[in-house]
Amino acid sequence: MGAKDPAMFDCPECGVTAPAASIPYDALGYAVCPVCAHSTTPRTPAGPVESRRSTRAD
Numbered sequence: 001m002g003a004k005d006p007a008m009f010d011c012p013e014c015g016v017t018a019p020a021a022s023i024p025y026d027a028l029g030y031a032v033c034p035v036c037a038h039s040t041t042p043r044t045p046a047g048p049v050e051s052r053r054s055t056r057a058d
């Protein structure tokens with residue numbers, strides 16, 4: 001273990017693995033799978049934002 005391993009793209013959808021340097025990226029800078037075109041978005045710790053509906057009395 002000497003040289004730093006090149007970043008590898010691992011598609012969670014189709015399971016393809018390819019060097020991150022050889023795959024396209026979308027406008028947001030996320031890696032796009034060259035096989036299934038799935039864009040890897042970073043995991044959000046808080047999860048998807050749901051419409052918070054608080055009882056508001058106008």
Ligand SMILES: [Zn+2]
Pocket residue numbers: 011012013014015016033034035036037038
């Ligand atoms: Zn894929």
